[in-house]
Amino acid sequence: MKQWAITLALSAVFGAGAVVWASTPDAGMETSAQPAIGQTAPAVRVVKAQPAQAMQTRRFFGQVRARESADLSFEVGGTLNLLDAIEGDRIMRGKLLARLDPAPFERAVERATATLDQARREHDRAQTLVDSATISQARLEDVRTARDLSDIALRDAQDALEDTKLVAPFDALVADRLTANFTLVEPGQPILRLHDMSEVRIEFDLPERLLAKVGNPEDVRFTTTLPDQDRPIALRFVEFRAETGSIGQSYVVTLAFPDVQSEFLVPGASVTVTAATPSDTSGMTLPASALLSDADRGTAVMILEEVENGRLTVRRQPVEVRSETGTGFRVSGLAEGAEVVAAGGHLLRTGQTVRRYTGLVVEER
Structure with a gap:
């Protein structure tokens, strides 16, 4: 409630311009409900109290x-010799985006293949010698281990060769090229940034x-x-x-x-x-500038009333603030369609004659 009071006070100060005075009485002059001779009733901007909306x-x-988003990098190092990605392009999953020079890795595969072939031949000979009791079973186990290690080395070399290719892991938008082509890159160095769209x-x-x-x-x-x-x-x-x-x-x-x-x-x-x-649909919605906050009399608004001869006057109407709506407040104590002074109500008093301000035209009363 304290926060509402501060909001209402500021709204009243900054909304005072909604009451238009045609002429100002001299200082100390007593003001009556009806304008004095030579004075014109102030023009006020009004809003109609509307039911609270079901949705806020x-x-x-x-x-x-x-x-x-993902930064793509190679698991191996080498010389970048292909970078086929343009920033802003939309690419499909599996597209080749970058590649390292494969020559050193191809040679590594060839070496590992030759080593494995040799290890297999040695294992076959050792198996024959064991059968003829020429070498021990322990020697055969050593040869077999060497063969298995050569097989693992070949698979590692083949994986490294495959890792020289950088492909899109998902349908993506190329966000940034983080490395220039034909440069020497390290394992884990970011090459491209992709957005998963x-x-x-x-x-x-x-x-x-x-x-x-x-x-x-x-x-x-x-x-x-x-x-x-x-x-x-x-x-x-x-x-x-x-x-x-x-x-x-x-x-x-x-x-x-x-x-x-x-x-x-x-x-x-x-x-x-x-x-x-x-949202709670009970009550009426009003802009914050329409509410008056007084420590003694509580919260109120100034509503328009038509009296004799079509003359318009204002009357202070107490209301209760129920909640904030984001654009104003939801209040109780008002009838639907009631005309309320939109701002500057603190400058008026009950029974005072006013005119309705409608843009550039002021209704004469």
Whole structure:
């Protein structure tokens, strides 16, 4: 309630311009309910009390994110002699993106193959000699171990040769080339950065003070709009990071797009997310500037009333603030359609004659 009082006080100060005075009385002059001779009744801007909406909406600014981003690197080192990836290109899973010079690795495979062939021949001879009791069984076991190690060395060499190729692990968007072609690279050195665009997501910061008002993010209806789409797009809730960010008390909410094709869905693009939550429909909604806060008399508004001869006057009407709506307040104590002074009501008093201000035209009374 204290926070509401501060908000209402500031709204009253900055909204005073909504009451237009045609002429100002001299200092110390007593003001009556009806304007004195030579004075014109002040013109007031009015709003009509409207029933609270069933859905309360709030807007947040977010950014498009990929499902995941990955920096690709080689498991072996060598000279980069192919880099077939252009930033911004969309590529298919399995596409060859980069390759190291395979010559040294091909020679390593040839050496390992020759070594294994030799080890197999020696094993076959040793087996024959054991059968004729020329060498011991222990010697045969040593030869067999040498053969098995040669087989492992060949598989390692073949794997290293295969690792000279860098292929796309998923359908992706090429985000960045991190290494120049024809350079010597080390194992694990990042070569390319890819974005997994199989599911496009949005991340936005939810301030701590709004967390309780939004409620459980899984129960909120999230939508957004894109310039090349003719209707709002429903978003799916993915996750809610239950730790505040390092800057400001806010939580990161992640949403996912449906299968939508749009040239605007690139990582880093800014979007506006609308969050709609069920709201209490009792009471009327008014802008904050329409409410008057007084320590002695409580919260009230100034409503318009028509008296004799069509003359308009204002009357202070007590109200009770029920909740904040994001754009104003939900109050009780007003009838639907009641005309309320939109701002500057603290400059008026009950029974004072006013005119209705409607843009550039002021209704004469």
